[in-house]
Amino acid sequence: MTITCNRRVALGALATLLAASLTACSGGDEGGGGGGGEGASADEIEAALQEGGSVTYWTWTPQAEKQIEEFEKAYPDVDVTLVDTVGAGEANTKLQNAIAAGKGVPDVVQIEYQSIPQFQLPGQLTDLTQFGFDELESLYTPSTWGSVAQNGGIWGLPQDSGPMAFFYNQEVFDEAGVEVPTTWDEYVEVARAIKKDDPDRCLANDSGDPGFSTSMIWQAGGTPFQNDGENVTIDLADEGTTRFAEMYQPLIDDELICQLPGWSDEWYAALGDGTIASVALGAWMPGILEDGVPDGKGKWRVAPMPTYDGTPTNAENGGSTESVPEASENKLLAAGFLKWLNSSDESIQAFMETGGFPATVEHLESDEFLGYESEYFGGQKINEVLGAGAADVNEGWQYLPWQSYANSIFADTVGQAYLDRSSLLDGLAAWQEENVSYGTDQGFTVNG
């Protein structure tokens, strides 16, 4: 499965190259927006949907087909062309390529929250304020809305959210005689106990995953990245980041976590046979366990994230939005489709039916959602735990405007700490240094 890694690097390099050429082309048009300012009211959007037309939609959401079916029932004159973009990494590259080519740019596109600044800052996304989307704010959880409403605009509507939770294999916990950890100190102790009970097993796996680490820093209260469009601040030694690194260091030093890359075939196997006893990931994980780890049925449970000092705090892990690219030729219709997609009850119901974890408050708080008893989780009401986690997400988190590049060099810097069991803080410092010089090369004022 090393192919994946190599390819990620190759794609990262390509994206960088293209980003460089894009920045060169789009100089002068700062601040984004400026799409002719064709504002429109809700009535006008509705009229456009009734009138019909065609919309191209790029997504990797498995439920998209079902959602579009529902949409075309409601608006039979709108023809939606669905393009499966496979996954977040691929989708970024494809969008970057299409924008560079100036051809084949979709009207509505799924983007991970962490990649929004990457497309928003060069002015490649439409500010949806002109379509009155600011009125939709109250529909969404504050943390997901905060991810799409930045730098004075609204750059998408949240599709799903991924408040973190602690998923664990009850059977393995029982065998090792350990309880569910509620603090990170206990977490380290549980990791030690499981290793002692059976050296082939680990409490968790991590071989240096940037998505996981940034979420963990977020959960620890860190805000290492801040940007206002031009000025970027990077401080990977702030209080929260340090707190995470110091907690995590013993897990690396004492080899308490398995160095197994996530999403590989071995990973799925290890989740099924008890080699890996827990994962701390987004609330979208249950569907993946059900699909990819059928052997774990009845064994897995979910608990809130461990805390540092007893106060519940949380972070988002993954999750994405749909946005309208600035180069879309039919923004009004695109905005109409987007609004239906991520705020209509029909669409969100279809999304939730097969395991999607929504971003809308109404659905997160509905009795039906909270009362759901998951057979896979031994009858546990998992959404009570997951939904509560959404309310504790720390505010103020931001990603870098070049997050996908930053993630691509994570393995070379922070990842080294995992390999040589060296200092995580040193690795983070190295990551910071590389990012400062990259950001400066891209024309940002970094730590100025």
Place this chain on the structure above:
Amino acid sequence: MAGYSYLRPRKSVTLTVLLGVLIVYSVLPLLWMLFSITKTQPELLSSFGLWFSGPFALFDNLREVVTHDDGIFVRWFANTLVYVVVGAGGATILATAAGYGLAKYRFRGRSAVFATILGAIAVPGTALAVPTFLLFSQVGLTNTMWSIILPSLVSPFGLYLMWVFSAEAVPTEILEAARVDGAGEWRTFFTISLRLLAPGIVTVALFAIVATWNNYFLPLIMLNDPDLYPLTLGLYQWLADASGIGAQPVFNLVITGSFLTIVPIVIAFLLLQRYWQSGLSAGGVKA
């Protein structure tokens, strides 16, 4: 040292062992694949790789491969065939005509062409993919079948091979005899030279077919419509479906699909290998 063992062939334990290791190294993954395509996904993840395990699921896997995602695998297969027939076929024709022309006719600028082609062989296609993408995007050719076919049509190595091969395999005397008898250049080429060139053409065609069949990086950056994907990219898409939110791991289909992908290329090799060998050695000695 090489000359020594060549002149006095002897059984060398070291070489035998080395060769044995190489054979194991190249055959093991194939064996693993052959065992794996008979397993269901859960068995695939939990059983030993080099033996059967669980129910014999080969036929289920095959059926699922061609029906998963509305049978898109069949579409990818057809796309690959188009890229190979038009791209590799075109490359072979162009390389043959140009190689023959350069070998058998004298004209101004011949050495400049020679230098350009030699230089072009040194540049890997991967390095040209991004510049090609930017060029194609300016003329609006990205995300079309042409964006894969056009670059495949150019094969500097094939041209070079045909050039060397033509110089060797088509004696100038025959051409002169044909001209004396009143045959035009086209007729000479099609009725006499082409037949003499057959082993070389097969070699070049095989090279081009393999390169196009396995082409991955170029389609990766050129295409974003899954309906245009070749098999290589399509299989990667299925593999990537195993990661991230909404993941749907279909490892059993990826492996069965990979198996179906290599079958045609293995057949092509078995059928054409004797031409391949003679073609390669002819080029090698002369070069």
